[in-house]
Amino acid sequence: MRARPAAHAFVVLGATGDLATRKLLPALYHLSADHGLETVVLGGGTRDLGDEEFRRRSREALTAAGYGGEAAAAWCSRHLHYFPLPADGNFGPLASRLAALEAQHSLPGNRVLYLALPPQAFPAAISGLGAAGLAHSRGWTRLVIEKPFGSDLATAGALNELVHHHFTEDQVFRIDHYLGKETVQNLLVFRFANPLFEASWNRDRVARVEITVAEDSGVGTRGRYYDGAGAIRDMLQSHLTQLLTLVAMEAPVSMAADAVRAEKVKVLRSIRPLDPAAVVLGQYAAGGGTAPTLPAYRDLDGVAPGSNTPTYAAATLFVDNWRWQGIPFHLRTGKGMRERLTQVAVTFRPPPVCLYHGRSDPCVAHSNVLYLDLQPDEGFRLEIEVKEPGPTSRLRTVPLRFAYAEAFGRVPEAYETLLLDVVEGDQTLFVHADEVEESWRLYQPLLDSDLPVHAYPAGSWGPAAARDLLLDAPNWAAGG
Numbered sequence: 001m002r003a004r005p006a007a008h009a010f011v012v013l014g015a016t017g018d019l020a021t022r023k024l025l026p027a028l029y030h031l032s033a034d035h036g037l038e039t040v041v042l043g044g045g046t047r048d049l050g051d052e053e054f055r056r057r058s059r060e061a062l063t064a065a066g067y068g069g070e071a072a073a074a075w076c077s078r079h080l081h082y083f084p085l086p087a088d089g090n091f092g093p094l095a096s097r098l099a100a101l102e103a104q105h106s107l108p109g110n111r112v113l114y115l116a117l118p119p120q121a122f123p124a125a126i127s128g129l130g131a132a133g134l135a136h137s138r139g140w141t142r143l144v145i146e147k148p149f150g151s152d153l154a155t156a157g158a159l160n161e162l163v164h165h166h167f168t169e170d171q172v173f174r175i176d177h178y179l180g181k182e183t184v185q186n187l188l189v190f191r192f193a194n195p196l197f198e199a200s201w202n203r204d205r206v207a208r209v210e211i212t213v214a215e216d217s218g219v220g221t222r223g224r225y226y227d228g229a230g231a232i233r234d235m236l237q238s239h240l241t242q243l244l245t246l247v248a249m250e251a252p253v254s255m256a257a258d259a260v261r262a263e264k265v266k267v268l269r270s271i272r273p274l275d276p277a278a279v280v281l282g283q284y285a286a287g288g289g290t291a292p293t294l295p296a297y298r299d300l301d302g303v304a305p306g307s308n309t310p311t312y313a314a315a316t317l318f319v320d321n322w323r324w325q326g327i328p329f330h331l332r333t334g335k336g337m338r339e340r341l342t343q344v345a346v347t348f349r350p351p352p353v354c355l356y357h358g359r360s361d362p363c364v365a366h367s368n369v370l371y372l373d374l375q376p377d378e379g380f381r382l383e384i385e386v387k388e389p390g391p392t393s394r395l396r397t398v399p400l401r402f403a404y405a406e407a408f409g410r411v412p413e414a415y416e417t418l419l420l421d422v423v424e425g426d427q428t429l430f431v432h433a434d435e436v437e438e439s440w441r442l443y444q445p446l447l448d449s450d451l452p453v454h455a456y457p458a459g460s461w462g463p464a465a466a467r468d469l470l471l472d473a474p475n476w477a478a479g480g
């Protein structure tokens, strides 16, 4: 059982935005209602709203998230406040308002400062908070920064420098919300609490690892943001690389944040420099396959005419360390794909000697494959070989399954887990400064290259050019 977290003020810079409305406010309400979180929210946006208008919008957001009713409305009235963000970067008035609210609600001075802002607004906000003396308080102060953290190695380094000018690393919580998903956390439990698997988790037993984050939707109304980012920055450098580090890391000395994050950094430092020949980029064209109505990426509002921004990226990486030498890690991500799927597939080596033969096949014993599913249904399945019943030596591949929702009912939203961790000061599921820079270092040559961007029809599994690269990824063969 977790101890009840300390009462605090939760300052959301960007409280009128999509993230705050769809994720942060519902998560804060849920944690207050179900976990006794004592939080007073001070939300800020560029618009000149009053408290009442902010509460009204927030009630709508909670209703849309399934939290209608009087309890949620009362929570909004009692716990939500608003201030217009300063255009001149002077956060002095915010500091005064915060102090007054803390006095009004008898809070002990603990503060979360959450940057739910467009990334280009991060530096001014961090400087403004620091200059207004908001990096320190009577209690604890924690700064939460949304992704993307920088847009390349240089900007991430500069942002880290600015953050460290005002805040210490143990105050900083860089969010990659994938790390808050139960299945991602379960990856470490799966590996380090089940010696059965950990004994096989190496180059002697594993043949390959495939990590997929596929979205069946397109870029939608986010064309302007996305056109400056693309699949490498938006997904590969962050979510997929975080998943890779959790699959590949060594057992930490403990589950303390520093120990876990140190092992993840070692993985990043062991990854061989990317070979551009092992990377395929793509951009979705008008819908075909399962998405006949999806418009071409280039036709979206906010996308530059003739844009070459990739909406698909596939790369094969090698972790040059004792455990993984020579084992390919295939990473792929795309928008406008055939299915929505986030999955880690670990394929084990086949039996060393083949004892089962088909009429025409030289060998019918398949490799065991472990699928760790993050989306749409959280859980895992392990494919094993069994004998078909009857007077036959035919084998069949069958799955051993575990579904989170079946076993435990409601699975917490990633943001519920992460916000609770922030309030409790647990940085394990947040990205350390070193991790974020090592990760950008890895992909910087790709960002500097002019690799071709192949068109693929929306509703497919990506460009045909990826097939050759992914020949060694048979679990992707369905789409290639």
Ligand SMILES: NC(=O)c1ccc[n+]([C@@H]2O[C@H](COP(=O)([O-])OP(=O)(O)OC[C@H]3O[C@@H](n4cnc5c(N)ncnc54)[C@H](OP(=O)(O)O)[C@@H]3O)[C@@H](O)[C@H]2O)c1
Binding pocket: 013, 014, 015, 016, 017, 018, 019, 020, 044, 045, 046, 047, 085, 115, 116, 117, 118, 119, 121, 146, 147, 148, 177
């Ligand atoms: N949306 C998601 O699902 C999601 C998922 C993962 C990460 N993120 C990250 O979360 C952050 C916020 O995303 P979002 O989708 O919520 O963006 P958004 O809908 O555009 O909202 C941005 C918020 O920041 C405020 N704002 C805009 N420009 C500003 C400026 N120059 N200075 C100060 N405040 C400014 C806006 O206030 P007004 O509304 O008053 O203009 C609004 O409250 C981004 O870093 C994004 O990458 C979002």
